[in-house]
Amino acid sequence: MLRQVEGSRAVAEAVALCRPEVISAYPISPQTHIVEHLSDLVRTGDLDPCEYLMVESEFAAMSAAIGASATGARTYTATASQGLLYMVEALYNASGLGLPIVMTIANRAIGAPINIWNDHSDSMSQRDSGWIQLYAESNQEAVDMHIQAFQIAERVSLPVMVCMDGFILTHAYEEVDIPDQEAVDQFVPSFEPRQVLDPAQPVTIGAMVGPEAFFEVKYLAHAKQMEALDVIPEVAQRFAIDFGRPSGGLVRRYRTEGAETIIVALGSVLGTIESVVDELREAGVGVGALGIKSFRPFPLEEVREALTGACRVVVLEKALAVGRGGIVSTDVHEALHGTHVRCNTVVAGLGGRSITRESLRDLFERAGRDELGPLGFLDLKTDLVERELERAHGGTPSGPHEQNILNDIGVVAAGPH
Amino acid sequence: MTSPPRGRAEMFQVRIHGRGGQGVVTAAELLSLAAFAEGRHAQAFPTFGSERTGAPVTSFCRVDDSPIRIREPIAEPDALVIQDPTLLHQVDVFSGLATDGYVLLNSSRDFEELGLETLHDDRPASRALTIPATEIAREVIGRPLPNAVLLGGFAALTGLISMESLAGAIGEKFGGSVAEKNIAAASRAHDRVRDAIGEPARA
Numbered sequence: 001m002l003r004q005v006e007g008s009r010a011v012a013e014a015v016a017l018c019r020p021e022v023i024s025a026y027p028i029s030p031q032t033h034i035v036e037h038l039s040d041l042v043r044t045g046d047l048d049p050c051e052y053l054m055v056e057s058e059f060a061a062m063s064a065a066i067g068a069s070a071t072g073a074r075t076y077t078a079t080a081s082q083g084l085l086y087m088v089e090a091l092y093n094a095s096g097l098g099l100p101i102v103m104t105i106a107n108r109a110i111g112a113p114i115n116i117w118n119d120h121s122d123s124m125s126q127r128d129s130g131w132i133q134l135y136a137e138s139n140q141e142a143v144d145m146h147i148q149a150f151q152i153a154e155r156v157s158l159p160v161m162v163c164m165d166g167f168i169l170t171h172a173y174e175e176v177d178i179p180d181q182e183a184v185d186q187f188v189p190s191f192e193p194r195q196v197l198d199p200a201q202p203v204t205i206g207a208m209v210g211p212e213a214f215f216e217v218k219y220l221a222h223a224k225q226m227e228a229l230d231v232i233p234e235v236a237q238r239f240a241i242d243f244g245r246p247s248g249g250l251v252r253r254y255r256t257e258g259a260e261t262i263i264v265a266l267g268s269v270l271g272t273i274e275s276v277v278d279e280l281r282e283a284g285v286g287v288g289a290l291g292i293k294s295f296r297p298f299p300l301e302e303v304r305e306a307l308t309g310a311c312r313v314v315v316l317e318k319a320l321a322v323g324r325g326g327i328v329s330t331d332v333h334e335a336l337h338g339t340h341v342r343c344n345t346v347v348a349g350l351g352g353r354s355i356t357r358e359s360l361r362d363l364f365e366r367a368g369r370d371e372l373g374p375l376g377f378l379d380l381k382t383d384l385v386e387r388e389l390e391r392a393h394g395g396t397p398s399g400p401h402e403q404n405i406l407n408d409i410g411v412v413a414a415g416p417h
Numbered sequence: 418m419t420s421p422p423r424g425r426a427e428m429f430q431v432r433i434h435g436r437g438g439q440g441v442v443t444a445a446e447l448l449s450l451a452a453f454a455e456g457r458h459a460q461a462f463p464t465f466g467s468e469r470t471g472a473p474v475t476s477f478c479r480v481d482d483s484p485i486r487i488r489e490p491i492a493e494p495d496a497l498v499i500q501d502p503t504l505l506h507q508v509d510v511f512s513g514l515a516t517d518g519y520v521l522l523n524s525s526r527d528f529e530e531l532g533l534e535t536l537h538d539d540r541p542a543s544r545a546l547t548i549p550a551t552e553i554a555r556e557v558i559g560r561p562l563p564n565a566v567l568l569g570g571f572a573a574l575t576g577l578i579s580m581e582s583l584a585g586a587i588g589e590k591f592g593g594s595v596a597e598k599n600i601a602a603a604s605r606a607h608d609r610v611r612d613a614i615g616e617p618a619r620a
Contacts, residue, residue: 004450168462275486355489
């Protein structure tokens with residue numbers, strides 16, 4: 001049914017429709033509304049049978065999820081930012097053990113400086129954790145991706161992160177078609193685990209493996225992610241047939257045919273980009289967009305195919321690999337290896353900095369004139385940076401950067417007012 | 418004579434300013450629920466600052482006849498709702514407002530008394546109003562919560578949504594006596610604004 005609903009609530013309902021048997025979570029902004037609503041559904045008996053574990057930390061949340069999943073229970077959790085970092089050790093265990101846990105990441109920046117707003121630093125930091133990573137463009141897609149995620153996870157026996165932009169999506173009220181239980185039951189079959197901890201038939205999960213076999217077990221995780229490159233589009237295709245709308249998959253092309261410049265991005269910024277693409281196309285400018293829906297596994301072939309016709313590609317990244325630059329663009333570069341397509345990286349939107357149509361228009365224009373360097377920073381206030389660098393190099397102790405810059409712009413309390 | 422709102426056929430963008438605890442975020446959500454109930458596309462979202470009671474909070478609502486894809490904050494609103502007049506000294510609330518844009522300010526004083534008479538320079542008097550929303554809320558709801566009251570006034574001022582849809586949205590969000598009281602307070606503001614501008618905006 002089509003409803004006007006908060007993104008977090010829509011996702012909570014979608015997760016409940018998939019009948020998780022164990023949810024273990026610890027609240028952190030901007031993910032809290034999701035697990036709050038799920039705990040309500042468990043309390044009222046609307047989600048039953050399901051055990052909701054209110055644990056003491058994110059590390060415990062993931063550890064409990066690992067235990068639950070190993071006993072064959074369909075398991076869900078959600079987190080963001082520092083919460084995800086606090087889980088890291090357990091994250092690698094979940095993927096290494098091949099446990100099909102589904103987790104929502106309400107994408108948020110990582111401190112310091114402390115910041116609760118959106119960017120992709122949190123999930124990008126776990127790029128190599130062995131989890132499948134899907135990125136939703138809208139709340140509708142977030143709902144649909146969660147329904148697909150359980151099936152993808154269980155078919156390849158790997159955990160899946162569904163990443164949705166914190167606040168921008170989680171706290172947005174917009175229309176979302178939430179499927180009915182019957183349709184979801186048909187789409188998401190009951191969980192048949194590949195391995196089960198069962199006192200009646202004891203097995204060891206997580207045995208110590210030495211140099212004689214570690215490499216092979218690790219490689220299997222990679223092989224399963226490569227398998228997921230087939231499974232993800234299959235599941236998306238079936239979803240489109242069952243529910244009548246395209247959602248998820250590996251990539252989404254938007255007016256890339258005949259485009260000289262294509263922007264590559266992940267998540268909710270794609271909507272804004274697409275609207276700018278429409279404007280520019282109407283003015284006769286050959287631009288397009290490519291949304292990467294599955295970042296891990298990375299669909300090298302699909303990305304290459306979508307981009308090879310372009311003259312240049314701009315990878316818009318909501319995370320910064322400090323000391324290097326882009327993260328997604330490294331993969332896009334590899335996808336374009338051997339072609340003549342030029343590839344620029346632009347870091348944008350860190351810590352909740354708005355990515356506006358005005359800035360995107362300007363970006364497309366500069367890209368079209370080949371004015372972009374290999375690495376750029378959208379709407380970075382360079383004057384503030386230069387002033388602080390000057391202070392830092394001034395010889396006297398200059399104090400904390402964040403306080404100096406806040407003083408320079410005259411902000412007494414953080415936040416866009 | 419009020420010209421019809423520009424809400425039909427093109428996107429209409431509302432920015433709401435208030436303080437933590439005044440229901441700023443809820444107001445934008447209610448607006449989107451009411452617009453959705455009228456068969457339109459709507460998107461409401463907040464810009465949280467530090468999440469503290471009393472801190473300045475801004476929320477946004479877009480309404481359109483086509484699906485809404487853009488996600489940037491609203492820099493050039495067609496209408497402003499200001500839930501707390503003390504923000505005028507702290508936040509550039511009028512930033513980017515269309516020259517003929519709507520303004521609804523929570524105050525028992527008029528714009529002249531507030532030193533904001535220039536608001537009427539470029540726009541018809543019926544596009545910028547103050548209403549004593551906190552007083553109405555205190556009286557009808559029993560608590561100084563101005564958000565639903567202002568939305569009642571906003572419905573009459575702009576015609577973007579009807580009072581009926583707003584009442585439906587408040588009922589959907591709250592239910593029970595909280596909804597009833599808020600609907601009553603919103604209706605009072607609605608009637609008051611309608612009387613002030615001389616006719617219902619959506620005749």
